[in-house]
Amino acid sequence: NLQERLARDDHNAAKAAALTLGREVEGVREIDSDEAREAWQSIAPGLSEATNHASAADGIEGTRAAFEGISIQIKLLLQRFGNPLTTPVRLAFCPMAFDNRGAEWVQRSDEIDNSYFGATMRRCGSFRATVHPGEHLVIAEEEVAGTRSGSGHQEHRH
Numbered sequence: 001n002l003q004e005r006l007a008r009d010d011h012n013a014a015k016a017a018a019l020t021l022g023r024e025v026e027g028v029r030e031i032d033s034d035e036a037r038e039a040w041q042s043i044a045p046g047l048s049e050a051t052n053h054a055s056a057a058d059g060i061e062g063t064r065a066a067f068e069g070i071s072i073q074i075k076l077l078l079q080r081f082g083n084p085l086t087t088p089v090r091l092a093f094c095p096m097a098f099d100n101r102g103a104e105w106v107q108r109s110d111e112i113d114n115s116y117f118g119a120t121m122r123r124c125g126s127f128r129a130t131v132h133p134g135e136h137l138v139i140a141e142e143e144v145a146g147t148r149s150g151s152g153h154q155e156h157r158h
Contacts, residue, residue, distance in 0.1 A: 002054070003107050006067055006115035007122060011060040018063065021070070022051030039080045047073035064116050068098070071105040078106065078137035088132045094125035104128065 002021060005014035025048045031037040050069030057063040075091065083089055089106050097103035097116040105115050112125045131137045 002067065002070065003105055003115045004109075004113065006060070006064055007107075007113040007118055009060065009118035011063060014060070014063050014067075015055045015057065018051045018054035018066070018070070022048060022055060025051060036081070043073050043076050043080070047077075060118075065098075067105065067115055068103050071103065074106045075104060075137060078131055079139065080136070082136040083131040083133050086133050088130050090127045091129040091131070091137060092125050093128050094121075096121065096124060 002014055002017035005011075005017050025044055028040065028044065031040055047070060050066050050073060054063045054066035054070060057066060078089070078091075085108075087108060088110075089108055090110065091104055092107055092112055092114075093102060093104045094114050094116050095102045097114075103116055107113050107115075112123050112127070114122050114124050117124060129137060
C-alpha cells in the first residue's frame with residue numbers, strides 16, 4: 001500500500017500506510033522456530049525504524065527516502081520468508097532514483113509503478129524479479145557480490 005501511495009504522489013496516504021506497516025511490524029510476537037525468530041529479529045528493527053521515519057516525514061521526499069530503507073528490509077523478508085500473499089510481487093529498480101544511484105522497491109502491479117518519482121516518471125524502471133506466492137526471492141550471485149545487475153526470472157523495461 002505504501003508503494004502504491006508514493007507512486008500516486010499521495011503523501012498523507014503514504015504516511016498512513018507507513019504507520020500501519022510499522023504497527024504490523026511491532027505486532028509480530030510469536031514466531032515458530034528459533035531460526036525464523038533470529039531472522040525476524042535481524043530484519044524487524046531496521047523495518048520498524050524506516051517505517052517510523054516514513055510516517056513522520058514532513059514532505060513526500062522524506063517519505064520516499066525512508067521508503068528505500070523499507071524496501072531493503074522487505075527484500076530481505078522475501079528472501080528469508082518468501083511471498084506470503086496469494087498474488088505475485090515484483091522487485092523493481094529505478095536507475096535514476098537518488099541522483100542516479102538507483103533504488104529498488106517491491107510492488108504488486110505487473111506494470112512499473114515508480115514510488116521514487118511518482119507522476120514525474122511513474123513508468124521509469126525495470127523489473128528484476130517476480131516472486132510468486134510461497135516462493136522466495138533469489139538474488140543472483142552478481143548482486144550478492146555487490147554489482148547492481150538484475151536477478152530473478154526476467155527483466156521488463158517500461
